[in-house]
Amino acid sequence: MSARVLDGVAIAAEIKEEVGREVRSLAEAGAVPGLTVVLVGSDPASEIYVRSKVKSSAELGIASNLITLGVDTSQAELLGILQQLNEDDAVDGILVQLPLPRHIDTRAILEAVDPLKDVDGFHPVNVGRLTIGQESLVPCTPAGVMQVLQRSGIAVRGRDCVMVGRSDIVGKPMSTLLLNAGATVAVCHKETRDLREYTRRAEILVVATGVPGLITPDMVAEGAVLIDVGINRLDRREDVERLFPGNAAKLAAFDKRGSVLVGDFAPQSYLRSSAYTPVPGGVGALTIAMLMHNTVKAARMRRSLPTDVLEFA
Numbered sequence: 202m203s204a205r206v207l208d209g210v211a212i213a214a215e216i217k218e219e220v221g222r223e224v225r226s227l228a229e230a231g232a233v234p235g236l237t238v239v240l241v242g243s244d245p246a247s248e249i250y251v252r253s254k255v256k257s258s259a260e261l262g263i264a265s266n267l268i269t270l271g272v273d274t275s276q277a278e279l280l281g282i283l284q285q286l287n288e289d290d291a292v293d294g295i296l297v298q299l300p301l302p303r304h305i306d307t308r309a310i311l312e313a314v315d316p317l318k319d320v321d322g323f324h325p326v327n328v329g330r331l332t333i334g335q336e337s338l339v340p341c342t343p344a345g346v347m348q349v350l351q352r353s354g355i356a357v358r359g360r361d362c363v364m365v366g367r368s369d370i371v372g373k374p375m376s377t378l379l380l381n382a383g384a385t386v387a388v389c390h391k392e393t394r395d396l397r398e399y400t401r402r403a404e405i406l407v408v409a410t411g412v413p414g415l416i417t418p419d420m421v422a423e424g425a426v427l428i429d430v431g432i433n434r435l436d437r438r439e440d441v442e443r444l445f446p447g448n449a450a451k452l453a454a455f456d457k458r459g460s461v462l463v464g465d466f467a468p469q470s471y472l473r474s475s476a477y478t479p480v481p482g483g484v485g486a487l488t489i490a491m492l493m494h495n496t497v498k499a500a501r502m503r504r505s506l507p508t509d510v511l512e513f514a
């Protein structure tokens with residue numbers, strides 16, 4: 202069987218186009234959506250992600266603002282800034298880039314964001330609303346996976362789905378979304394005794410562990426749909442050679458840049474699938490598009506405008 206590549210970049214572009222239209226219609230009504238991203242410290246990966254969030258916002262006409270704070274910013278200072286942003290009527294979406302420095306209590310910060318401005322969907326109110334199937338701001342990466350499935354014509358209702366990874370950011374909300382969509386869902390994690398026994402049953406297998414090459418072909422059912430949420434940067438050539446034996450394209454990419462991005466699936470496992478999301482260019486590409494979508498959705502919710510006019514909620 203030859204597997205279909207699920208093109209995250211193309212799907213993200215389609216969503217961004219829709220969001221751009223929604224931004225223009227809000228702007229015409231005098232309500233330009235605003236997104237503020239808060240970055241504490243100077244982690245190089247975080248800086249890249251944050252810049253690309255700000256750039257995408259600008260492209261779509263969202264008024265974005267980046268607040269960068271020193272690594273030694275206190276929790277109290279950060280809470281003060283969030284309070285100002287909560288009260289600022291020009292701010293529809295607030296995103297505090299993670300990870301935060303160790304001296305800051307991440308949960309306390311996430312809970313200080315107004316749930317109506319919580320475009321990451323990490324506030325307990327949004328987590329709870331998602332769990333009971335009420336309208337909410339949904340975490341961007343799992344929401345992006347649902348869009349990939351839907352826009353690729355892959356049915357979820359009644360299917361056997363396995364989620365590997367139980368993080369609050371991906372695994373838990375992803376399994377909730379699949380469950381709410383009518384799937385049978387098993388959630389596996391580091392303590393799972395026989396991972397393969399579960400993954401081999403999956404018609405849709407979603408993996409978000411951060412372990413490059415964790416899922417090998419023997420763990421994949423023939424014809425399964427594979428969704429790779431892992432983003433791992435390899436910066437040793439021997440690791441690339443081990444995980445991608447004979448893959449000239451990956452090695453060439455490594456030799457050009459000194460590192461490559463790889464997912465949690467060993468590439469040979471794609472050969473058994475009916476469809477899969479590549480890394481890069483799969484699910485990761487959706488994360489920012491969904492952030493843009495959530496910003497528009499937040500802008501509408503806060504003004505009591507209907508959200509069912511959006512392409513999806």
Ligand SMILES: Nc1nc(=O)c2c([nH]1)NC[C@@H]1CN(c3ccc(C(=O)N[C@@H](CCC(=O)O)C(=O)O)cc3)C=[N+]21
Binds near residue numbers: 297299300432484
């Ligand atoms: N509060 C918070 N919210 C987040 O949503 C958040 C965060 N903190 N911290 C870091 C992670 C990571 N993240 C990504 C954004 C874009 C790509 C992305 O565009 N990936 C592309 C390109 C990757 C590349 O080439 O570097 C791809 O996978 O194809 C990936 C990952 C958002 N995060």
Ligand SMILES: [Mg+2]
Binds near residue numbers: 365
């Ligand atoms: Mg996870």
